[in-house]
Amino acid sequence: MTLRAIFTVLSLVFAAACGENGNHGDMPKDAPAPQIDAGAPDASCFTDPHTYNEIINACTTAVKVYKDSHPPLLNADGSLPALP
Amino acid sequence: MRSLAFLIALAIALPHRAHAATCDTLPNPVYLQVGDTQLNLMKRLGRALRDNKLPDGSPNPITLVFITSGSCTNISAIYTRVPITTNLQYIPSVAEVPAWTPTSATLSCTPPAGGVVPDIANSALFNSACTTDPPPATVNLSQGPTQAYVMAVPMVSSQTAITFEEAYFVFGFGVAGMIAPWVDEAQMFIRTITKSTLLAWAANISVPSNKWKGVMLDGSPMVVSGINSGTAAAIGILGAEVYDANRATMKVLAYRAKGQYAAYYPDSSASSRDKKNVRDGHYTVWSPTIWMDTVDGTGAPVKASARYVVDLIAGKTVTPAPSFGMIDIVAAVGLVPICAMRVNRAFEGGPLSLFTPPESCTCKYESLVDTSSCATCTTSCTTGVCRNGFCEDH
Numbered sequence: 001m002t003l004r005a006i007f008t009v010l011s012l013v014f015a016a017a018c019g020e021n022g023n024h025g026d027m028p029k030d031a032p033a034p035q036i037d038a039g040a041p042d043a044s045c046f047t048d049p050h051t052y053n054e055i056i057n058a059c060t061t062a063v064k065v066y067k068d069s070h071p072p073l074l075n076a077d078g079s080l081p082a083l084p
Numbered sequence: 085m086r087s088l089a090f091l092i093a094l095a096i097a098l099p100h101r102a103h104a105a106t107c108d109t110l111p112n113p114v115y116l117q118v119g120d121t122q123l124n125l126m127k128r129l130g131r132a133l134r135d136n137k138l139p140d141g142s143p144n145p146i147t148l149v150f151i152t153s154g155s156c157t158n159i160s161a162i163y164t165r166v167p168i169t170t171n172l173q174y175i176p177s178v179a180e181v182p183a184w185t186p187t188s189a190t191l192s193c194t195p196p197a198g199g200v201v202p203d204i205a206n207s208a209l210f211n212s213a214c215t216t217d218p219p220p221a222t223v224n225l226s227q228g229p230t231q232a233y234v235m236a237v238p239m240v241s242s243q244t245a246i247t248f249e250e251a252y253f254v255f256g257f258g259v260a261g262m263i264a265p266w267v268d269e270a271q272m273f274i275r276t277i278t279k280s281t282l283l284a285w286a287a288n289i290s291v292p293s294n295k296w297k298g299v300m301l302d303g304s305p306m307v308v309s310g311i312n313s314g315t316a317a318a319i320g321i322l323g324a325e326v327y328d329a330n331r332a333t334m335k336v337l338a339y340r341a342k343g344q345y346a347a348y349y350p351d352s353s354a355s356s357r358d359k360k361n362v363r364d365g366h367y368t369v370w371s372p373t374i375w376m377d378t379v380d381g382t383g384a385p386v387k388a389s390a391r392y393v394v395d396l397i398a399g400k401t402v403t404p405a406p407s408f409g410m411i412d413i414v415a416a417v418g419l420v421p422i423c424a425m426r427v428n429r430a431f432e433g434g435p436l437s438l439f440t441p442p443e444s445c446t447c448k449y450e451s452l453v454d455t456s457s458c459a460t461c462t463t464s465c466t467t468g469v470c471r472n473g474f475c476e477d478h
Contacts, residue, residue: 049365056344056368061352062351066346067246071262073257080252084256
């Protein structure tokens, strides 16, 4: 088995583990814009979660809903404005 | 039409007054003041306890006599010993009303003269979300099943998900938040500020309870009614188990927490009932239910039957064993027993951490709400521990 074949198989395994709605292996459709989730790791799911960020983004067989959201009142740096 | 729906909801929610009896004449009454999200639990557990039997088959009934109110009000009631003076609700035994089901109305009884301080109070979120005062030495706190909270929309809505940021603008700014289609504050059905549903969501979306926009309603049935008669712009907040009982008429929104890559339903899909995402941390809007009873100066329960009920709800082993399965009841009302949780948190809306219960019941729980791939057993397992008929991992 060539190195490329091994890489392909591993990629498919990880894609299957991380997604079930046919959108996976790539960045999710709603991959958070940098101004919203600045500092977040890439969109790969976590297979062995320990921290909060890893737990909420752990690999799962559950249905995921990707939403492209750009609230118009977000500050330019992506932060939330104070409440009125 | 909207008024008619509202009246029908009230008629279903309110106890039947025609059956009014004196509460203290009921068999072994235990008085409770619980959140209205716990009504379905009170109904199913109340029925089971009224028909409870000892292992030898002789009757061992307990009557849950209760009112529903906001979590913060309930905490205050047991901390400061505020008597209940209004009529209370209870569930009839099979012998009394054979045809009664959990969809039936409760019966009504009158409190003893001077009212009655609840033996048990319930908060459907961390007490610290209501008050920073520590509980008095006379009150014992036990953690019960996990309660998830949802945002729901009418069937006419095309929405499937809401993000942390969107929820912040919708409920913190109202119309000015400009998050379509949720730009009509008369179509935003929320709860009053003593209610766990609002407080739990408030902690999760960073909108303090006194800053929320929308129509503040006193009871979950009113939110259900509002959503059901709402337009495509309608949205409401509910306990997940309230939503579960009304799935036929509304849709739950998947929720994407801050820093999360995708939105998730409380369950593994919109149509399942497994609370998988609550249990493993993908759905973040949940709270532990807290059950409080009164203790004496030595820490012993003042009323043994009240502690029996609290321990049952908290998933502890009780003696004598009940003649029904408590996990079955918890699962049936949309709550998650602690023994099936794999994440925990220390305060309302706080970060999740990994959690391992002392004795897992995941296999049993999943067998009730979905299907379990665990091996079944009667006494022992080749791997894991035989418990409740399944080989649990520990």
